Amino acid sequence: MGCFPIRGIDFKAWEQRSENDLVAVKPRVLSGPLSWWITNIVFPLYHRIFGVKFGIADSNEVGDGLYTYEESLISSVINIITTVVAAVLPLSSIVVLFLVKSESTRLGILIISSACFALVLALMTNARRIEVFAATAAYAAVNVVFLSNN
Template identity: 40%
Template sequence: MAKKTSDVEKAVTIRRLQGYPSFAEFLASDRDRSTVVFRRFDRLSARNLLHLQSELCELEAQQDALDDQDRNGSTENKQFARNWEEARKHSTGSQKERVELALKIREKLKEYKEAILLDTTLLSLQPPSDRVWDALRHKFHNISPGDLKGWPTLGGASIAILEDQDDLVSLKPPAEQDRLTSFVRDRFGFIFSKATASDDTRYFPEHRITVFVTILSTVVAAMLLVGAIVNLYVVKSQKWRLGLIAIYTALFATTVALLTSARRAEVFAATAAYSAVLVVFVSGNLGN
């Protein structure tokens, strides 16, 4: 992920025409795709759903009114209310209105539910992180050490497309979302960064952080297990051993809870398994 703008693995060496060509290439050049960020248009989406909802309410009211008429109408109309094929075959006069209304409701319901599902999908995606958001705004507004004011890449109403972070959606969030990865990415990202040839943007690939965190997690896990076993082997006092088991178990649980994305049930399960290993080591006289 970029320290200042994004997670682009390879610097852009071809200078594109400023505007849609240059900004599109910038988004596409990010190997980790963390900068593929667009607006959700929450306000417009909500308004569109409200419009569709109101249209369906009107159609529903029309349907109910026709049902009331048929309830007090002829036997033929009542029969049509029970047999769809017959209603379609005799779709003339007032019955034609009923069939057309039913088909219109079907089409509008499909449009409404598709919009609901699309919005559900968008709302399940995460907004960009503060780092990516700040990076995109720097790039979009062409801000550099020599030009802190900059100028927008796109014109018209599009100059404000990145101003509301809550209305943005990242199409591909980082591969790892655990706390340790986030901490390393936010605090020590500069270690993995490198400058590009085209501008002052600095990048670092996400996979390097993943490899580093994997190695670090493995070392910490090994130290907690091996360190506990060595201490329990050296200490002969049963009281001290019980104290060490409690300390190492608490340390293990804290480490799992703070450095991983494990849920509470998973933390309990992992801690129980860890403490069981230590108890077996002590009770089995393996430390004597």
């Protein structure tokens, strides 16, 4: 029926009480907690602040209160954030360890940076616990080698 609203027995299909009755043809596959957070928290906030006000997304396109964004846009945002964090986190710990001269402070920084690395891995990936443990051990080993050579 073109741009006309649904008429007939389905005209209330988009109401909140019918929300659990809606079905997606292609379910969204989230690749981790970061994907869930960006999809469910960041993009709705972004839409309320920018999307509606600046006409970035047309909220009337799908239905009242519903909006669409390309899945590739969400994937690109997640990939960019993950790539930047993966590049900056290891280098930042080495820079901080280089600048600090006290051995006890350096060991404390090593412990804190390793814990942050493990936390970021757990939150940004679907890695299993054993994979997080192995990657964190390798990360700590590289930092220890840097400490011993400095």
